[in-house]
Amino acid sequence: MNIKTEKSKLNSGIEILFVDVPNQEIVDFSVIFRAGYYYCPLEKHEISHYLEHLSFDGTAEYPSKLIFAEAAEKNGAYWNATTSSYRVRYFFQSAKTEVDDLLKMILSQVYSPLFKKSDFEAEGKVIRNEINRRIASDRWLAAVISGNLVTPRIIEPRQRLKYLETITLKDIKNFHKKNYVKNNTFIVISGDLNNTQKQSIIKRINELTQSVPKGKRNKIIKPPMNDFKSKVVAHRGTSQQEAYHLSFINPEGTMKDSEALKIFSTILNGGFSSRIFHNIRESGLSYGTESGFAIREDYSEFYLNDYVDTDRSLRAFEKAFSIVKSVAGGDFSDKELERAKGYARGKTLRSNITSIDLAGWYMNDFVMERELIDIDDYISSFEKVTKDDVVAVAKKYIKPDNWVLAVVGKEAGKKKSDYKKIIEKYR
Numbered sequence: 480m481n482i483k484t485e486k487s488k489l490n491s492g493i494e495i496l497f498v499d500v501p502n503q504e505i506v507d508f509s510v511i512f513r514a515g516y517y518y519c520p521l522e523k524h525e526i527s528h529y530l531e532h533l534s535f536d537g538t539a540e541y542p543s544k545l546i547f548a549e550a551a552e553k554n555g556a557y558w559n560a561t562t563s564s565y566r567v568r569y570f571f572q573s574a575k576t577e578v579d580d581l582l583k584m585i586l587s588q589v590y591s592p593l594f595k596k597s598d599f600e601a602e603g604k605v606i607r608n609e610i611n612r613r614i615a616s617d618r619w620l621a622a623v624i625s626g627n628l629v630t631p632r633i634i635e636p637r638q639r640l641k642y643l644e645t646i647t648l649k650d651i652k653n654f655h656k657k658n659y660v661k662n663n664t665f666i667v668i669s670g671d672l673n674n675t676q677k678q679s680i681i682k683r684i685n686e687l688t689q690s691v692p693k694g695k696r697n698k699i700i701k702p703p704m705n706d707f708k709s710k711v712v713a714h715r716g717t718s719q720q721e722a723y724h725l726s727f728i729n730p731e732g733t734m735k736d737s738e739a740l741k742i743f744s745t746i747l748n749g750g751f752s753s754r755i756f757h758n759i760r761e762s763g764l765s766y767g768t769e770s771g772f773a774i775r776e777d778y779s780e781f782y783l784n785d786y787v788d789t790d791r792s793l794r795a796f797e798k799a800f801s802i803v804k805s806v807a808g809g810d811f812s813d814k815e816l817e818r819a820k821g822y823a824r825g826k827t828l829r830s831n832i833t834s835i836d837l838a839g840w841y842m843n844d845f846v847m848e849r850e851l852i853d854i855d856d857y858i859s860s861f862e863k864v865t866k867d868d869v870v871a872v873a874k875k876y877i878k879p880d881n882w883v884l885a886v887v888g889k890e891a892g893k894k895k896s897d898y899k900k901i902i903e904k905y906r
């Protein structure tokens with residue numbers, strides 16, 4: 480694909496990453512702060528998210544949320560924001576010709592929100608609605624409560640609702656003042672821009688951020704970890720089905736694990752012909768099991784989850800789990816290995832075509848100050864993965880007791896020990 484990246488640290492402290500994606504009419508422009516949930520005090524967990532919401536409620540130049548939204552959308556731009564453990568990302572995706580106008584909007588959005596009391600009150604209710612809506616998804620809930628077994632900083636949603644009530648407008652303003660500063664600002668611009676356009680964007684950023692304080696860059700912090708090993712949590716769900724989420728935790732995972740993990744995960748569950756997918760569908764146990772991995776600063780994991788009719792959940796779980804264990808032990812053919820490499824190559828390529836995709840590919844490594852991994856190099860690295868590499872990486876992640884499990888469903892409480900027995904059976 481021949482994607483070039485260029486980092487530029489401004490004298491002001493703002494750090495910019497240009498991702499050059501040839502032949503793209505669309506630009507993805509993201510402003511990111513290292514100011515996610517982990518940077519809030521535990522009992523004020525929701526501040527970071529609350530601030531994200533208030534940043535959509537107008538600025539001095541666009542004095543209400545409607546005026547602001549109309550100005551952003553009149554030419555078809557998509558704009559939104561997300562809050563995660565480490566980061567808050569504000570972005571727009573628009574035609575190249577719109578960048579100059581939208582750049583001005585997004586910078587005023589992040590650096591000078593109005594913080595109106597009426598908006599503060601309304602957004603508190605909106606966030607309560609948002610969390611309640613998510614609680615209604617058993618599968619989402621299973622993932623969150625399993626994370627809560629690993630670290631107290633991944634907070635169970637009903638607790639989030641309680642913490643939400645304690646937040647004041649002053650808390651949010653203070654958080655904004657400390658964290659939305661130039662030294663803690665990262666900007667990613669992905670698209671087909673020439674040098675003149677890039678220079679003019681940098682110049683605009685400098686002009687528009689003159690009055691923003693420099694402040695300090697937040698360090699990457701590690702959350703406290705619980706004694707999580709072999710813990711199971713159950714929760715009564717809301718749907719007809721039962722959701723399970725099994726995570727194997729590796730606090731020392733690194734990006735070096737990524738290629739072999741990708742192949743391991745693809746042998747298991749990438750595509751219709753993968754081992755778990757094929758077996759689960761063949762036996763009619765489930766619509767399809769999900770598995771995957773994540774490498775992060777807090778902890779890394781390999782996970783397996785599904786959403787299954789209650790009367791078949793244990794059988795579906797046993798089938799999927801036994802396959803994970805056997806593939807982790809090296810029970811797979813050369814043909815399966817080769818298929819997985821080809822599938823992983825094609826899938827990674829398919830998911831990284833547009834300027835929007837590629838902003839996502841490079842963003843996390845940039846903000847977390849990791850080495851940037853060239854997308855073409857990553858795709859071609861799959862070819863070199865051997866059977867030994869897969870078995871070695873599986874050993875690092877799939878251990879007898881480094882797991883946590885959450886089960887959400889009407890009978891989840893009763894079935895906790897059955898799930899645990901299945902895991903122990905395949906030690």
Ligand SMILES: [Zn+2]
Nearest residue numbers: 528532606609
């Ligand atoms: Zn939200």
